[in-house]
Amino acid sequence: MLELTGVSTGYGRTAVVHDVDLTVPDGALTAVLGHNGAGKTTLLRAVLGLLPVRSGTVLLGDDDVTRWPPHRRVRRGVAYVPQGQQSFGQLTARENLQVVADAYGAEGRRRTAEALDLFPALGPLLGRPAGLLSGGQRQQLAIARALVTGPRLLVLDEPTEGIQPNVVQEIYAAVTALRSDGDLSVLLVEQHIGYAVQHAAEYLVMTSGRITHRAPGGATAVAEAREAMAL
Numbered sequence: 001m002l003e004l005t006g007v008s009t010g011y012g013r014t015a016v017v018h019d020v021d022l023t024v025p026d027g028a029l030t031a032v033l034g035h036n037g038a039g040k041t042t043l044l045r046a047v048l049g050l051l052p053v054r055s056g057t058v059l060l061g062d063d064d065v066t067r068w069p070p071h072r073r074v075r076r077g078v079a080y081v082p083q084g085q086q087s088f089g090q091l092t093a094r095e096n097l098q099v100v101a102d103a104y105g106a107e108g109r110r111r112t113a114e115a116l117d118l119f120p121a122l123g124p125l126l127g128r129p130a131g132l133l134s135g136g137q138r139q140q141l142a143i144a145r146a147l148v149t150g151p152r153l154l155v156l157d158e159p160t161e162g163i164q165p166n167v168v169q170e171i172y173a174a175v176t177a178l179r180s181d182g183d184l185s186v187l188l189v190e191q192h193i194g195y196a197v198q199h200a201a202e203y204l205v206m207t208s209g210r211i212t213h214r215a216p217g218g219a220t221a222v223a224e225a226r227e228a229m230a231l
């Protein structure tokens with residue numbers, strides 16, 4: 001479980017995120033919604049340890065990881081897929097997976113095979129430079145690469161931004177399959193309200209760095225979420 005209590009963070013002297021409480025129970029999906037510049041990515045950076053927490057605490061299970069560096073959080077089971085379908089563009093899709101898998105030996109090879117089962121569209125593309133893949137394919141590759149680390153918490157920053165609807169469906173189907181398989185938790189930042197709220201156990205709306213609305217997710221919650229976003 002991930003639990004943030006009273007977390008504030010920012011850049012230099014600029015405070016961006018203020019006093020955020022957020023929980024992702026084991027096996028659950030929590031979604032953070034908000035307009036451009038609301039502070040969603042900044043909040044995720046604090047979860048990953050890429051930005052120092054100025055006040056508040058970040059717990060992973062029983063561990064207080066507030067001061068842990070990013071690599072220690074990754075070893076503790078946190079995987080981050082940043083915004084923008086990032087990959088090593090000159091390397092092939094296969095090599096993009098291998099650079100991570102090599103660090104995990106036989107386990108890495110097993111997880112690579114599992115990730116490719118989850119995203120079958122990647123199979124025929126493995127020999128192609130990642131820079132030549134479409135945005136949707138690169139996003140699937142980025143999620144697959146994160147899965148090779150064997151996460152217990154997957155942190156996704158706007159995974160469907162700029163991606164065509166059928167690939168969005170594939171990405172959400174994959175996330176659903178992953179969660180139904182075990183106790184993988186997902187912290188999801190999205191502007192695509194419909195999918196995020198439908199799949200979330202809880203969703204939060206962030207406005208100017210503060211949580212201004214929180215409610216249980218589900219198919220019937222989407223209209224309320226749109227209203228909360230419009231305020």
Ligand SMILES: Nc1ncnc2c1ncn2[C@@H]1O[C@H](COP(=O)(O)OP(=O)(O)OP(=O)(O)O)[C@@H](O)[C@H]1O
Pocket residue numbers: 011014016034035036037038039040041042043083
């Ligand atoms: N490296 C940085 N240094 C200084 N300020 C930054 C930095 N990155 C982001 N900010 C500022 O922090 C605020 C929140 O940005 P953030 O990227 O967290 O928003 P967001 O909700 O993720 O937006 P988007 O949906 O557009 O990605 C913005 O005002 C932004 O200009």
